[in-house]
Amino acid sequence: MVEELAQADEAVAACVDVSAWPLPEHDLIAALDAAHRLEQRLAAVKLTLIREIDGRGTARAHGASSTAVWLRERLRLTVPAARRLVDLATALDTGHPGIRQALADGTITLDQARVIADTATTVHTTAGTQAADKAISLLTDWATQFDPTHLRRLGTRILDHVAPDLADTAxxxxxxxxxxxxxxxxxxxLSEQTDGRLRLTGTLDTETAGLLRAAIDPLTAPSGPDDSRSPGQRRHDALADLCRLTLRTSELPEHGGDPAQIVVTTTYDALTRQLSSGTLDTGLTLTPEAVRRLACDATILPAVLNGAGQVLDVGRQRRLITGPLRRALVLRDRGCAFPGCDRPPRWCDAHHIHHWADGGPTNLANAVLLCGHHHRHLHHSDWTIQLSGDGHPEFIPPAWLDPEQLPRRNHYHRRT
Structure with a gap:
């Protein structure tokens, strides 16, 4: 298969630099149809490979928490997109081979295949295997005429066609x-932009959408006749108010032994002189005005860093060493340090590089931030950790994964 795909890759590469303008119109359209059909066939192959990788447990063997997370790192996908591929690959392999064949034939698209699989699963649950097979056949025929959105709409009444006696439950x-x-x-x-802002994208289920609206709507009203903010700006400010109100409660769960909090790093002289910006523990930058505003209602802790930004000493807010040490780890690691993981600091545990039970000390040079999954994985795998010359953690993979055992770093939390 690898050789065949390599040949296909060469054939496609040969087409990339070929000019399309000399083609007569019928050849131009024929080439578009062929490229589209090839795209769907490759999607069928890709789903087969994903299904095999998922079934073998390859992702967890490589240290990822799931196949979707592994695909994100390997193929540069978003986790939701990767999860949808894994789910579809499973559905086509375990219950709907006819859909996979239609995709392999290039007669339906990947999005249409997902719609047909979802509908067939519903029909199978309601009316059994025979009705589901009829639904697949019918929807596959309809797929030559209708896009995925229209196809899903038609699928809501599919039992009228394949099992009329059960249509009332459809x-x-x-x-x-x-x-x-x-x-x-x-x-x-939450996608960080180059200027330090965040772009929020997502899909909320009906219940969560109702909760968000109920919480945010009272805060979105114009503050007065002179309020010139747009509706979108008012919703933004309402979300900020909602977060502030939540952080002031005592109901949020602790993370790493500390209450939920915002951590801002700046210099004391710059803060008092009102000159410098600050850096959040997530890596984002705040203006000097925002830093001073947060400092009005904050506990200020001293931290000593060397010229390379490595933490040397952290002031204490309480007698327990866990609080200052954790803050030092957040300043250094900025999140789970395992390569490819994007979990933020508040989701992480502090891990002893040289286990405490084996005599390892509890200090910054022997600690690393790890999310729950990678913390467990490190305790049950052959990965090892070392601090590099600049004081940041590096992970050495086991020899079966990388015979050269080249050190790996996490690049998701880099601030520059």
Whole structure:
């Protein structure tokens, strides 16, 4: 298969630099149809490979928490997109081979295959295997005429065609299936932009959407007749107010022994002279005005860093060493340090590089931040950790994964 795909890759590469303008119109359209059909066939191959990788447990063997997370790192996908591929690969392999064949034939698209698989699963639950097979056949035929959105709409009444005696239950089954899909596809993505701002994208299920609206709507009203903010700006400010109100409660769970908090790093002289910006523990930058505003209602802790930004000493807010040490780890690691992991500091545990039970000291030089999954993985695998010359953690993979055992670093938390 690898050789065949390499040949296909060479054939496609040969087409990339070929000019399309000399083609007569019928050849131009034929080339577009061929490229589209090839794209769907490759999607079928890709799903087969993903299914095999998922079934073998390759992702966890490589240290990832799931196949979707492994695909994100390997193929540079978003986790929701990767998870949808894993789910579809499983569905086509375990229950709907006819859909996979249609995709392999290039007669349906990947999005249409997902719609047909979702509908077939609903029909199978409601009316059994025979009705599901009829639904697949019918929807595959309809796929030559309708896009995925229209196809999904038609699928809500598919039992009228394949099992009329059960059509009265179709609406409820469709609603239940849509609810399940909403739960599966729910996600919120925080994407850091180059100027330090965050872009929020995501899909909320119906219940969460209702909760958000109930919480945010009272805060979005104009503050007065002179309020010139747009509706979008008012919603932004309402979300900020909601976060401030939440952080002032005592109901949030602790993380790493400390209450939920915002951590801002700046210099004392710059803070008092009102000149310098500050850096959040997530790597984002705040203006001097924002730093001073937060400092009005904050505990200020001293931290001593060397010229390379390595933490040397951290002041104490309480007698326990865990608080200052954890803050030092957050300043250094900025999140789970395992390569490819993007978990933020508040989701991480402090791990002893040289185990405490074996005599390892509890200090910064012997500690690293790890999320729950990678903390467990490190205790049950052959990965090892070392601090590099600049004081940051590096991970040595086992020989079976990388015979050269080249050190790896996490690049998700870099601030520059």
């Amino acid at each position: 609406a409820k089954a469709a609603l239940d299936a849509e609810t399940a899909r909403a739960a599966r596809d729910r996600h919120l993505t």
